[in-house]
Amino acid sequence: MTRTAGANLGRLLERCPTRSMQRRLVRCVPQLDFNKNDPPTFLYTAGRPNRCNPRGVSCLYFSETEATADLEYRQHWRGTLAEHQPKLTFFARVKLSRIIDLKDREVMRLLGISQDDFEANWRFALGPTILQRVGEAIDSQQEISALRFPSAAARQQHKAGWNVARGTTAAIVLPRRVLRTRN
């Protein structure tokens, strides 16, 4: 992490260019009795760390397309029988007025994020990574509601794919009417 990135992420976020997002997001999960769980609270990280949230910060991850969601799913289950078994696909329709898009190189430069940060293994990091700190800073304010970042699973397959991480500070209850499951 660079000194710039760590110094004042909250303030840097205020200066960061943002954009809106209105689209359908996708997530694939194994076919368990999840569809009986309504609302699907298990979709939240529930305090588990992930690429864009440190431990203790709850977050909601989706992929932008079914193809990317499928690559994310397969990455987890590669080499097991489950890789090719039926799965559930969740769709969420979102309308977000301000998101940070890490496709924007100016945003990356401002936040001190490099391309390597998107693929680095965060599971063994001794402290929060720069992406986790950005996610934490987003979770700590109420103006920006999500972070768009490249999918490492897609990149490993030499494909382009994007994921979206949403913080929990803003109201992000998933109303039943905008969430559908599909086999």
Next chain:
Amino acid sequence: MLTGLQEIKEPPSWIPEDFSPEVVPAKRIRRLSKLSPITVVRVHGLRSVLDNEAFLTQLAMRLRATPRPAKVVFVLGARSSAGDPQSLKRVLAFFDRASDVEFVRGVNEVEFALSEALAKIWADPTADQEEIIGSDPLGGLKSVIGATKDLRSSSGRLSAERIADAFGLTSSALAVAIGSTRQALHKTPDSETIQRKLFPFERIARLRAVLPPEDFRAWLNMSNGLLDGHSPIQIIKRGEAAVVANLAEDMLTGSPT
């Protein structure tokens, strides 16, 4: 995170560079939903803090909303009075988690105080478990509960013996992985004192809701790109079962990584 009653524009030189804190002015504290794991509060002395009850109240409310483990470190001026117990107690009275609040006098002590706070956070044995036990997203699913039923003894508690068997581990290897001894596990395999340490194993074994037992064992021993090429069992054996448990939950909930 670094805050204080006086304006702070940049992290001062006495903050170790590794910490790179975000500077948050006192007036912005109320806009935060919670604090960082370590929050440094720069103040001249105890009297100046006690004169700003609104600030203390906001800080205490945000600490209450912050998941454990988290620490607030007050950095007092070097020339401030040593701090009589009554004044310290008055500051601590604002916090319902007084044990998470520390005081240091003078910036020379800051580096050590931050290292100590960080070490306490890392060493907190409840760190991984509290958040999971508090909001276990998979704990209510019948298929998941059924997949780990056999890991519990007739007492209803997790059994080290059954877990070792399910994971293909020897008692000695499991003992090392959870910081116990083979003799202790043999004597009381479902001891109350080891339940917390065995819980990550139950979270991992939930994968059997999707994978047949033999496939689960194979997965445990397969090189895994998400674990830097190590196999899950290698990570478990070196005492990091919680890392594998988090991965298993990401798999079951389809969380993109």
